[in-house]
Amino acid sequence: MRRISRKYDRFGANRTSGRWARRAGARTVNRMPLIPEKNTVLRARGLGKRYRRRWALADCTLDIPAGRVVGLVGPNGAGKSTLLGLAAGLLTPTSGTVEVCGGRPGADRAQLARVGFVAQNTPTYARLSVADHLRLGAKLSPGWDARLARERIRRLGLRPDQQAGSLSGGQRAQLALTIAIAKRPELLILDEPVAALDPLARRDFLQDLSEATAEQELSVVHSSHLVSDVERVCDHLIVLVASRVRLAGDVRELLATHRLLTTPRLDPGTLPASLQVVSAHHTDRQTTMLVRSDSEVYDPAWTAGPVGLEDLVLAYMGQSVPVAEAHR
Numbered sequence: 001m002r003r004i005s006r007k008y009d010r011f012g013a014n015r016t017s018g019r020w021a022r023r024a025g026a027r028t029v030n031r032m033p034l035i036p037e038k039n040t041v042l043r044a045r046g047l048g049k050r051y052r053r054r055w056a057l058a059d060c061t062l063d064i065p066a067g068r069v070v071g072l073v074g075p076n077g078a079g080k081s082t083l084l085g086l087a088a089g090l091l092t093p094t095s096g097t098v099e100v101c102g103g104r105p106g107a108d109r110a111q112l113a114r115v116g117f118v119a120q121n122t123p124t125y126a127r128l129s130v131a132d133h134l135r136l137g138a139k140l141s142p143g144w145d146a147r148l149a150r151e152r153i154r155r156l157g158l159r160p161d162q163q164a165g166s167l168s169g170g171q172r173a174q175l176a177l178t179i180a181i182a183k184r185p186e187l188l189i190l191d192e193p194v195a196a197l198d199p200l201a202r203r204d205f206l207q208d209l210s211e212a213t214a215e216q217e218l219s220v221v222h223s224s225h226l227v228s229d230v231e232r233v234c235d236h237l238i239v240l241v242a243s244r245v246r247l248a249g250d251v252r253e254l255l256a257t258h259r260l261l262t263t264p265r266l267d268p269g270t271l272p273a274s275l276q277v278v279s280a281h282h283t284d285r286q287t288t289m290l291v292r293s294d295s296e297v298y299d300p301a302w303t304a305g306p307v308g309l310e311d312l313v314l315a316y317m318g319q320s321v322p323v324a325e326a327h328r
């Protein structure tokens with residue numbers, strides 16, 4: 001499923017002479033791949049949401065391929081919940097369009113059945129028991145998987161007769177997640193689902209998610225502040241900063257097209273246009289930059305190394321104005 005260009009595996013290790021050398025025949029990776037419509041689980045075009053004069057999400061154009069586990073990361077207030085709320089049909093766009101599983105979010109019963117959503121505060125009905133929640137789920141969801149729900153509740157050690165109001169925050173989150181998964185949706189949207197779970201429960205839940213996507217043709221979009229969780233399960237990444245999508249794509253491709261460059265001190269503005277500088281730090285003698293390049297462009301005087309997901313995410317999150325734009 002994943003495409004990875006072999007040339008990027010060798011980036012920086014295979015040096016040629018000559019300034020700004022570009023390897024002949026280098027294949028270019030599209031920044032905005034055109035994904036056939038039937039393979040797209042979420043398609044946004046110029047999507048925006050404004051509250052009074054403030055845009056919570058602006059000019060969001062995205063294609064999320066089906067069958068992926070997508071990590072949505074960004075600082076507080078970046079617009080993650082807004083994007084997820086628009087995708088779940090809980091919010092109405094101020095501008096642009098969003099399509100989920102080929103339809104308008106929340107448009108009708110069939111469309112509602114395609115999407116499972118767990119909000120940040122994992123709402124449950126305090127006076128209803130765990131078993132009542134499962135019965136409600138079965139009634140409202142045409143594709144309800146009763147066995148999966150029962151089995152998961154048993155594995156979690158939740159008592160079916162216990163009222164949701166007497167569950168801990170983490171247990172309520174697990175109940176809400178169980179209902180969302182047992183609905184057997186095509187797309188599962190999770191707004192910081194694991195924030196309330198203990199580390200072991202978090203690991204197990206993320207494991208469940210990975211298995212469910214493999215077995216059920218499920219796509220997952222989940223927001224998280226924990227890059228380590230994203231790294232563990234996600235194969236697609238979206239970084240939102242200040243209401244805008246700063247980075248989106250296949251995790252392996254993103255890692256393959258970004259490099260940490262160490263150079264004698266230089267002004268990033270003098271770099272070739274094919275190198276996008278994401279972040280730059282200078283000492284008296286040297287410059288360290290996180291750069292994006294679709295082709296192997298480097299100078300013999302530079303050292304190029306791979307970038308980890310955390311460094312990549314933090315570099316984009318740290319941008320108020322993209323460094324490359326500021327320099328050019």
Ligand SMILES: Nc1ncnc2c1ncn2[C@@H]1O[C@H](COP(=O)(O)OP(=O)(O)OP(=O)(O)O)[C@@H](O)[C@H]1O
Pocket residue numbers: 051055056057074075076077078079080081082083
């Ligand atoms: N109902 C609302 N009314 C007014 N402003 C809102 C409303 N909901 C969100 N906002 C604003 O929109 C922006 C984006 O909020 P959103 O909740 O989408 O961010 P987030 O990335 O999910 O943040 P966090 O990581 O803290 O949950 C914020 O500035 C927030 O104050």
